[in-house]
Amino acid sequence: MDYEAIIAQKDTQINQQAARIEELIHQISQLQKLIYGRKSERFIPQGDGGQLSIFGDQQSEPSDVEEQKETITYDRSKKKSDHKGRQLLSGCEHLSVEEKIIDTDHDESDIHIGDEVSEKLAYKPGKLYRIRYIRRKYKKANQDTIITAPPVEEPIARCEADVSLLANVVVSKYVDHIPEYRQQQIYKREGVVIAPSTMNGWVHQLSPYMKLMSEYIKQKILQSGYIQQDESTIKVMDGKKQGTHTGYMWVMGAPGLQYVCFEYHKGRGREGPIDNLKDYKGHLQTDAYQVYEMIDKLYGDVEHFNCWAHGRRKFVEAMANDKPRSEYALGQIQKLYAIEQKCRDNGCTYDERKEERQAANPILEQLKDWLDAEAIKVTPRSPIGKAISYLTTRWQKFTKYTGHGIVEIDNNIIENAIRPLALGRKNYLFAGNHDAATTIAYYYTIFGTCKALGVNPYDYMVWFLNKVPTISTSEIHHLAPDQFKKSILSLT
Numbered sequence: 001m002d003y004e005a006i007i008a009q010k011d012t013q014i015n016q017q018a019a020r021i022e023e024l025i026h027q028i029s030q031l032q033k034l035i036y037g038r039k040s041e042r043f044i045p046q047g048d049g050g051q052l053s054i055f056g057d058q059q060s061e062p063s064d065v066e067e068q069k070e071t072i073t074y075d076r077s078k079k080k081s082d083h084k085g086r087q088l089l090s091g092c093e094h095l096s097v098e099e100k101i102i103d104t105d106h107d108e109s110d111i112h113i114g115d116e117v118s119e120k121l122a123y124k125p126g127k128l129y130r131i132r133y134i135r136r137k138y139k140k141a142n143q144d145t146i147i148t149a150p151p152v153e154e155p156i157a158r159c160e161a162d163v164s165l166l167a168n169v170v171v172s173k174y175v176d177h178i179p180e181y182r183q184q185q186i187y188k189r190e191g192v193v194i195a196p197s198t199m200n201g202w203v204h205q206l207s208p209y210m211k212l213m214s215e216y217i218k219q220k221i222l223q224s225g226y227i228q229q230d231e232s233t234i235k236v237m238d239g240k241k242q243g244t245h246t247g248y249m250w251v252m253g254a255p256g257l258q259y260v261c262f263e264y265h266k267g268r269g270r271e272g273p274i275d276n277l278k279d280y281k282g283h284l285q286t287d288a289y290q291v292y293e294m295i296d297k298l299y300g301d302v303e304h305f306n307c308w309a310h311g312r313r314k315f316v317e318a319m320a321n322d323k324p325r326s327e328y329a330l331g332q333i334q335k336l337y338a339i340e341q342k343c344r345d346n347g348c349t350y351d352e353r354k355e356e357r358q359a360a361n362p363i364l365e366q367l368k369d370w371l372d373a374e375a376i377k378v379t380p381r382s383p384i385g386k387a388i389s390y391l392t393t394r395w396q397k398f399t400k401y402t403g404h405g406i407v408e409i410d411n412n413i414i415e416n417a418i419r420p421l422a423l424g425r426k427n428y429l430f431a432g433n434h435d436a437a438t439t440i441a442y443y444y445t446i447f448g449t450c451k452a453l454g455v456n457p458y459d460y461m462v463w464f465l466n467k468v469p470t471i472s473t474s475e476i477h478h479l480a481p482d483q484f485k486k487s488i489l490s491l492t
Contacts, residue, residue: 019379019381019382022321022379022382022383023381023382023383025320026317026318026320026321026382026383029320088121088160088161088192088193088194088198089119089120089121089130089160092121092128092130092191092192094191095121095128095129095130095191095192096129096130097119097129097130097131097132098122098129098130098131098132099131099132099134100131100132100133100134101134101136102133102134102135102136102149102150102152103136103149104135104136104138104147104148104149104150106136106138106147107140107141109141110138110139110140110141110147111138111139111141112136112137112138114137115134115135115136115137116134116135116137116148116149116151117132117133117134117135118132118133118135119131119132119133120133120159120160120161120162120165121160121161121162121165121192122162122164122165123162123164123165123167123168124164125458128165128187128190128192131162131164133152135148135149135150135151136148136149137149153466153469153470154469155205155206155209155465155468155469156202156205156206159202159205161202163462163465163466164462166202166206166461166465167458167461167462167465168458169183169199169202169203170202170203170206170443170461171447171457171458171461173203173443174440174443174444174447175447175457180196180199180200180203181196183199184196184199203439204436204439206465207439207442207443209464209465209468210439210442210443210445210446211442212468212473212476213442213445213446213464213476213479213480214261214262214441214442214445214446216476216477216480217259217260217261217445217446217449217480218252218261218263218276218445220254220257220259220480221252221253221254221257221259221260221261222252222276222277222279222280224254224256224257224259224282225256225281225282225283226254226255226256226282226283226285226406226407227252227253227254227277227280227282227283227284227285228252228253228254228255228284228285228286228408228411228413228414229250229251229252229253229273229284229285229286229292229411229414230251230286230287230411230414230415230418231248231249231250231251231268231272231289232248232249232251232418233246233247233248233249234246234247234248234249234264234431234437234440235247235431236266236431236432236433236434236436236437237431237432237433238433238434245266245434247264247265247266247267247431247434247437248264248265248266248267248268248272249262249263249264249418249437249441249444250262250263250264250265250272250273250276251263251414251417251418251448252276252414253413253414253417253452255408255413256406257482258449258452258453258482259449259452260414260417260445260448260449260451260452261445261448261449262440262441262442262444262445262448263276263441264434264437264438264440264441266434268291269291270291270294272291273286273291273292273295274291274294274295274298277295277299277302278299280299280301280302281301281302282301282302282303283302283303283305283404283406283407284302284303284304284305285304285305285306285307285407285408285410285411286304286305286306286307286411287306287307287310287411288306288310288390288394292304304397305397305398305400305401305407306394306397306398307410307411308333308336308337308398308401308409308410309410309411309412309415310390310410310411311333311390311391311394311398312330312333312410314383314386314387314390314391315329315330315333315384315387316330317383317387318382318383318384318386318387320383321382321383321384322378322382322383322384325374325378325384326384326387328370329367329370329371329387329388332363332366332367332370333367335360335363336360336363336364336409337409339356339357339359339360340409342356343356343357348405349405350404350405350406351405352405353405354402354403354404354405355405357401357402357403357405358402360402361402364399364402368392368395371388371391371392372392374388375388375389375392413452417448417451417452446460446461446481449480449481450481453481453482453485454485455481455482455484455485459484459488460481460484463479463484463487464479464484467479
C-alpha cells in the first residue's frame with residue numbers, strides 16, 4: 001500500500017475541513033457582531049469594528065394575545081347615515097387660537113359686511129393650536145358688488161391640517177422615525193384624536209409634490225459629473241404571496257451639489273443603476289457589486305472608482321481570523337485617510353487635494369507589494385484571503401482616485417445618507433406595498449438632501465408646502481432645498 005499517498009490525501013481532507021471550519025467560525029463571528037457587537041469600524045491597533053446597513057417602513061405592533069372568535073347573529077335595521085363630516089377640530093376647543101386676517105384691496109368707502117372664517121389644526125414645536133383664517137368681505141358703496149379676500153392656497157384641498165402640522169407629521173415619520181400610530185398617541189395625550197386613515201391620507205396626498213421635487217433632484221445629480229451610488233434593502237408587503245418581499249432602495253448622491261436621491265426597485269438587478277446611468281457621463285464611485293462592474297463594459301463615458309471604506313471593512317472583518325495581517329493592512333490604509341484629513345483640515349481646493357494625494361502613491365505601492373506577497377501565503381477562502389483578493393482584483397479602481405481632486409477616497413457620504421434608514425427599519429419594519437415604498441423614496445430623497453445641505457427639514461417642509469401649490473412644474477427648481485438655504489442666508 002502507498003501509505004504516503006494515503007497520508008497526503010488525508011492531509012488534504014484535513015486542510016479542506018479546517019478551511020471550512022475557519023470560514024464557518026468567521027460567519028458566526030460576523031453574525032454575533034451584527035446582533036450584539038458595536039457598529040463602529042474605527043481602527044486603533046489591537047481594535048476591531050463592524051458594520052450594519054438596512055432599511056424599512058411602518059407596521060403596527062402585533063398582539064401576543066390569541067384572538068378568540070364566536071359567531072353572532074342579529075337583525076339590523078337600515079337607516080340613513082348621520083355622519084356629520086369632518087370632525088378633527090370638534091374636540092379641540094381647549095386649544096389656543098391664533099387669528100390670521102387676510103384682507104383684500106378695497107376703497108375706504110367700501111362697507112365691511114363680514115368675514116369668511118375657517119379653522120385648521122396647526123403645530124409649532126412642542127405645541128398644537130388652532131389657526132383661524134379670517135377673510136375680509138366688503139360691499140362696494142352704492143353697489144351690490146361684494147368682494148372677498150382670496151382663500152389660502154393649500155397643498156391638500158379642504159384639509160383640516162395646516163401646513164405646519166403636515167410638515168411635522170412627515171418629518172416625524174421620515175426623519176425622526178416615529179411611526180404614524182405613535183404620533184397619533186402623542187397627539188391624543190394633548191386631547192387631539194387623529195384617525196389613522198386621516199394621517200396616512202395626508203402623507204400620500206403630499207407625495208405628488210414630493211415626486212416632483214425628487215425627479216428634479218435626480219436630474220441634477222445625473223448632470224453633476226460625479227456620482228456616488230449604493231443600495232439598501234427594504235421589506236415590502238406583497239399581496240401575491242405570504243410574508244414580505246425584499247425590495248431595494250438605490251441611492252445616488254452628488255457630493256459637489258450635496259444632493260441625494262433614493263429610488264425604489266423591486267429587485268437588486270441591473271435595471272436600477274444601468275437604466276439610470278445609460279446617458280450619464282462622468283465619474284462613478286461604488287462598492288464592488290457585480291452590477292456596477294458591468295457599467296464599465298456598457299458605458300464608455302463612465303469612469304468607475306471603488307470605495308476604500310468597503311476595502312478597509314474586509315480587513316476589519318478579518319481581524320479575528322488573522323490579526324497581524326489585518327492590522328498591517330489597516331495601518332497602511334489609515335495613512336491614506338490621514339492625507340484626506342489633512343486636506344479637510346486645510347480646506348484644500350480640488351487642485352490642492354490632487355497635489356496632496358501624490359503622497360499616497362508610495363504608500364499604495366508598498367501596500368500592493370505586501371498584498372501580492374501575502375496572497376500566496378493565505379487560504380483564498382479565508383476572511384483574510386478574501387480581504388486581500390478584494391483589493392488586488394480591483395486595484396486600479398481603488399488607486400486612481402489619487403489622480404483626481406474631485407473624487408472622494410470612499411463612499412462614506414452616500415453611506416451616511418443611508419444610515420438613518422437602519423433606525424427606520426427598527427420602527428417601521430416594512431412598507432405596506434410597492435407604491436408605498438416608492439413614496440418613501442420621495443420623502444427620503446428630500447430629507448436626505450436637507451441633511452446633506454445642513455437644512456432644518458421641518459423649516460424647509462413648511463416653506464415648501466406653503467409655496468408649492470402656486471408654482472408651475474417648470475419652476476420647481478425654485479423650491480429645491482439649496483434654494484431655501486440661500487433664502488435663509490439672505491435674511492441673516
